[in-house]
Amino acid sequence: MIKHFIQFEWKQFFRSSYWQKSIGLNILMAFLALYFMLTFLALGISLFPILDKQFPDSDPLLILNGFLFYWFLADLLMRFFLQKLPVMNIKPLLVLPVKRSKILHYVLGKSAVSFFNFLPLFAVIPFGIMLMLEEYGTTTAMIWMVTMVIFTLIINFLNIIIESRSAETEFSFLPIVLIASGLFALNYFEIVSFSTLLADGINAIDANPVFILIPLAILGFVYYLNYTFLMKKLYVDGSLKAKTQTASTSDMTWTRRFGTIAPFLQLDLKLLWRNKRPRSSVFILIIGLAYGLFFYPNPVYNGLEWLYVFVGIFVTGIFIINFGQFIPAWDSGYYKLLMSQNIKYKEYLNSKYTLMVMSSIIMFVLSIPYVYFGWKILLVHFAAMVYNVGVNTYIILLAGSFNRKKIDLTQRAAFNYQGTGAVQWLVGFPLLFVPVGLFFAPYKFIGFEAGVAFLIILGAIGIVFHQKIMRFIVTKYLNSKYKMISAFEQDN
């Protein structure tokens, strides 16, 4: 049976139109994976000598164990944003003679062979070998390595719990950020010193291997938690079927002032508010707004004016990145309707454009209090807003014409976490970093005002040529109309 499961996934992956259309993206992901592997390998090899040199009086292994808490915390955070949850289309299997427990063990087992579980090995194994060479004894080294593997797996299953729980609410990555910063704060202010506790624990295991049973028991426990949690979802009337909501209606007459795009604007606003996935892109706005607080109060970043651009683009453009990159996939469920109805593409796209522009302006207004940290910040945020409105919105709309991945808004199936993964953030990179680069050149050679002016001018050009640019984008969408229709009909 397991053999069939693996076959299904293989086919699902390679037969999806998404794979076929985005080989470039897959290659990019492969390069990133390779890069991380090499980084970890280098870390694993050089860590022991570095620690030995930096702390000549202490035992490098003890020092490293002291830092493991941060390692695990970083691992958890990285997984949350990058690792995809194990997904399987289980509904067709439920009526077949396959034991439910088998399906679950398979799904959970699959997550254990994730790239993110192998990545730490690239650092752990060389370090372990170093330990052996440095006469720590083969047993100690082996025990240490096994402990690390167990902890990696614990984090793996812990992440699945956190990630699937937060996928069911609208808060997106708010919970993980709260958990992680909570743990970090408790540790940092030494209210509960997790790093010492963890280090003591691992040192104890190294000294007496019997204690390895404790992390093993924890691993068993988180596995069991996942198992029971998923077991509840394996019924057609359970979470496979979405709960019926009572509809709430509102007229939204204020959208009338936007003229011909009003019906689409209403539709988009309902889309945002009535579906879990897009709704989370609204909640992310809160996080985006707070983003500046990571940088501005910190004296380390004081005077780094190019950083203001990054933060400014992020704050005023977070909705553009999160919502915009799934245009037109948000409407994939009824794309055929839109294509056969009395609809002009221009109005449809203009409505999305208006929505993104509004978000940008609102975010700028809300970010005005940052002026407390200096008027330059306000100026840069304004320039970033103009740039977002005049450049980034068009880029993301244009990129949308290459969009071939359906989004199932109804989320009828459990295990449905489409669009949560590394790719989502990769798309944001050019949108965030190109303006920083554009600012940097005139800023370096002429001055701060020149950099700001350059961004504003670029944005203004985009706004002035709005009609022309939109016409161009519309032709791109028209050209890929049939491809989009057929791709959006596929489920994967």
Next chain:
Amino acid sequence: MIKATELSKKYGGVTVLNIATLEIPKGQSFGLVGNNGAGKTTFFNLVLDLINPTTGNVVNHKIQVNISEDWKPFTASFIDESFLIGYLTPEEYFYFIGELRGMNKADIDVFLSQFDEIFNEEILKKKKYLRDLSKGNQKKVGIIAALIGNPEVIVLDEPFANLDPTTQIRLKKLLRDLTISTNATLLISSHDLGHVTEVCDRIVVLEKGEIVKDLITSAETLQELETYFSV
């Protein structure tokens, strides 16, 4: 009037539709029958420009559908559930479609009041989203929405499937009345030979993408179709 010329669609070398010429005059109620894979939905998708023809073209009231979009204002359709917007209530969906077709809320309310029988108090004012309606009720919403704004061409793929017997009978009456009272061209497909013969003036049988029969409905048509399909 709808005219298909040299229309064909191939998927990877396999021809799924091949129509030398087909003319559907204005006001006709036109039925398409055929077994699975005969090309019924492909034909409708081509009429609605949802797929690209391999050769030939479809002309809808003098407008070639894959060149200009000007056929959209007078053409309405319901092919499958993907024509519904799941997160809207039925009323909001009707208002949305109405707005696209130049009808305001009051117009739509008047329009909807004539379908109380079909809705059977299960659809309007239920405070439910379309995604939470049953398949049959979803279908009713889609079909009624396709009638909004007096379209001159109405395309319905399998309108009777998934409907309960009472609604099937009511829908048949509705479609017959529609072609009499307005001058709309009606294109429907069905697997139920009885339904199409009752509703349509003309029935075309497709087999493996080719037109094999083109009948003007008479008292003998049902018998003839049944003989043809009982191989």
